[in-house]
Amino acid sequence: MKITLNQIYAGKLIPESSLYLIHGEPFHLINEIYSSIKRNLSSDIKNTIYYIESDSSIDDLRNDIESTSLFSEKIMITINILSTSIPRNLASYLQDIDIHEDIVIIIKINTTNASFKKSKIYTHLEKNYTSIEVRNLKGKYLDSWITKKLNINKVKCNQKSIELLKELYDGNTSALSQEIYKMSLDTSMDVETHLKFNYKYLKYSEFDLIEAILNQDRSKGMDIITSLRDSNFSEVYLLHLIQSEIRKFLYIKENIEPLPYIPSFKKNQYNERANSMSTDIFENLLSRCFHIDKYIKSSSNYNYVWDNFEMIFLELTNTEKLHCSSVRFDDYGY
Incomplete structure (x- = not known):
């Protein structure tokens, strides 16, 4: 099943799945989706994290996945792909694997490589599990994301605040995220006051x-x-x-x-x-x-x-x- 970041911000729920593929850019939005999936799982679930490069061995990863079925311990396995596509040895393994019901696998890959979406492993994962595509937010989806961030951090805002932030940071959600965090350190000021006081309406950050x-x-x-x-x-x-x-x-x-x-x-x-x-x-x-x-x-x-x-x-x-x-x-x- 394929869903997009825009669909999620429009209210579509992330379905339950034994494997999630989160791909695209920017990476901090990939991590936001990753955190959202983690929150929906049991708080005491064991999370084992792997970093896989193009020439990495997957022996330890394979052992973790296959030994779980023996001990009936519910676990989450996070696979961070450090290349622009899923390495061949891992792709081959994922295509043949029968994932045990006590395992949730989350694959994160920071790539917009068009060839990746044409690969056999991508087609397999999209067809049999849940694929979430991440892209830079625009329009109403960006507005929704900024509003949610400001509300979570208890920063006073209105529509003018949202428009001002979008203009100053050119819709860059990474820079916006950092700025909203700074605002959360002093919630007595609204967005406009904070920016006037600290940056004189800087369009860019360092x-x-x-x-x-x-x-x-x-x-x-x-x-x-x-x-x-x-x-x-x-x-x-x-x-x-x-x-x-x-x-x-x-x-x-x-x-x-x-x-x-x-x-x-x-x-x-x-x-x-x-x-x-x-x-x-x-x-x-x-x-x-x-x-x-x-x-x-x-x-x-x-x-x-x-x-x-x-x-x-x-x-x-x-x-x-x-x-x-x-x-x-x-x-x-x-």
Whole structure:
């Protein structure tokens, strides 16, 4: 059975099933559906979680599924797929398996790959179990999601609040979710007051800049930097965030332990960006961050700081092998 996220927000109930396939994007909405299914199961059910890559062994997973029938213990098995399709060995196993009545399997896969929906395993799971497709919310479904989030977090709102949030965050439910959580920390303010007091109606957040780097979206990234600059966003915090991202790329590139934490659904993006640039570039970018930090602390040359934020962003979104040395610090009188 196939249902969509829009149908769920329109009031359609998620049916009982021995296996759920939750697929699509964004990942945080996949997790919301996952949490909703978990809440409908017994609170004391044992949950075993697996992370499966394209070359992962499924021996332990197979053992968990097949041993349950021997002990009559009700369990939930969560399978996080870290590739853009279900690996062949797992697909073959799922097509032949007879799932015991005491087992609930939930498969999460963050992919919009068209070929995945044409695969035999997708057709099999959709026909025999429950497939839930997740897409970015729009229109009345986005309104419903925002209203529900605000109400759950006890934040005062009206239709104007919803329209304002949609405009400021361009319908990005990930950014909206983070913003609504911040609002929940002080429920004495309504949405409008909170945004005026904290952000002066920022259209973008600092995390949108990180997304622009990972998505190689230069045009949007430059708009985001301009928006943050015009709103007097903290240079210290933005520098810390950018420096942290550069270190992640460098640690991944050089396999430096301990490796930074990267959410599973973003690992491919981080690996691709880290491996597309040289170690020298990342080291030079960190050196530039050091110079920016000195300017911030000396409260001098505001333009230097933001111009260099732009140049770092452009370097990180450049597919050609450029080097930081092409930009001279002495152009700013350093």
